[in-house]
Amino acid sequence: MAALSFTKLDDADFEQLRAYVYESCGITLDHSKHSLVVGRLQPVLTREGIANYGDYVVRVKADHTGRLRSELVDRLSTNHTFFWREADHFDYFAKTALPQVIDARRRSGNKTLRVWCAAASAGQEPYTLAALMMDTLGQEYAAWDAGLLATDISAQVLEKAKEGVYESEDVARLPEAMRQRHFVRQPDGRWQVHPKLRAEVTYRRFNLMNPSFPFKQPFDVVFIRNVMIYFDMPTKLALMGRLAAVMRPGAFMFIGAAESLPPEQRSFESVRPGVFRRP
Numbered sequence: 289m290a291a292l293s294f295t296k297l298d299d300a301d302f303e304q305l306r307a308y309v310y311e312s313c314g315i316t317l318d319h320s321k322h323s324l325v326v327g328r329l330q331p332v333l334t335r336e337g338i339a340n341y342g343d344y345v346v347r348v349k350a351d352h353t354g355r356l357r358s359e360l361v362d363r364l365s366t367n368h369t370f371f372w373r374e375a376d377h378f379d380y381f382a383k384t385a386l387p388q389v390i391d392a393r394r395r396s397g398n399k400t401l402r403v404w405c406a407a408a409s410a411g412q413e414p415y416t417l418a419a420l421m422m423d424t425l426g427q428e429y430a431a432w433d434a435g436l437l438a439t440d441i442s443a444q445v446l447e448k449a450k451e452g453v454y455e456s457e458d459v460a461r462l463p464e465a466m467r468q469r470h471f472v473r474q475p476d477g478r479w480q481v482h483p484k485l486r487a488e489v490t491y492r493r494f495n496l497m498n499p500s501f502p503f504k505q506p507f508d509v510v511f512i513r514n515v516m517i518y519f520d521m522p523t524k525l526a527l528m529g530r531l532a533a534v535m536r537p538g539a540f541m542f543i544g545a546a547e548s549l550p551p552e553q554r555s556f557e558s559v560r561p562g563v564f565r566r567p
């Protein structure tokens with residue numbers, strides 16, 4: 289068996305790669321990640337026949353399809369997600385945030401409801417949120433202009449999300465009633481999201497580092513969980529400003545349990561662990 293040989297990642301190339309990843313995706317790579325980077329990117333260099341990391345960065349930048357950049361982010365970050373992750377957030381969303389938002393929208397006489405899942409990965413989180421929206425509004429749902437936008441930088445996970453097919457162990461994490469109502473068992477034992485629920489989620493590729501957030505209507509709730517863990521404080525601070533600008537006053541924001549906001553940010557007020565509100 290041929291031994292796997294690794295291309296040397298010298299300091300100058302590491303710096304070039306680090307700067308590119310930071311500018312284009314906001315992901316912070318420090319020198320402690322050196323061997324992780326080599327381990328994760330070596331298969332790409334081998335497959336593409338690229339001699340060194342400097343040439344690799346040149347190729348990624350020149351690839352206007354975005355395929356190599358998308359793969360780079362996939363390899364350096366994790367798309368790991370699962371149904372009902374950090375379950376108390378879903379409980380708070382369904383029992384507290386959503387009823388308050390619905391009530392405020394009703395009083396305004398405008399029955400629009402916009403939720404954004406901003407690091408959607410393979411779809412487990414956005415489908416759960418859309419299911420909770422449908423279940424909370426019940427019969428009334430059809431009378432609302434309600435919808436969920438799910439975005440991610442990775443084209444690969446978005447394809448999986450759109451397909452909406454999950455292993456039974458993954459779907460088993462959901463409350464039984466939700467699984468029965470919103471998922472259909474396939475002949476191979478896997479579960480697919482019901483077409484009615486799939487129709488409520490719009491998937492788009494979107495990089496949170498984009499300087500402008502071109503959304504037509506303001507959001508009432510934003511889930512942005514377990515992505516800011518890769519971003520440094522200045523990146524998070526700037527992101528808070530861009531997020532707040534596309535959220536309605538009083539809108540809720542949910543972040544991951546292991547994440548925190550920069551102490552100097554003034555865009556959001558803390559409500560409870562991981563939950564914030566636009567004043």
Ligand SMILES: C[S@@+](CC[C@H](N)C(=O)[O-])C[C@H]1O[C@@H](n2cnc3c(N)ncnc32)[C@H](O)[C@@H]1O
Pocket residue numbers: 312313314315361362365366367368369370373406407408409410413439440441442445494495496497512513514515544
């Ligand atoms: C660990 S997953 C989190 C999934 C889900 N929100 C959860 O909490 O389970 C992080 C996701 O963030 C995405 N991501 C990383 N950098 C991003 C960026 N700059 N813009 C948008 N999405 C990004 C990754 O592709 C990945 O799917």
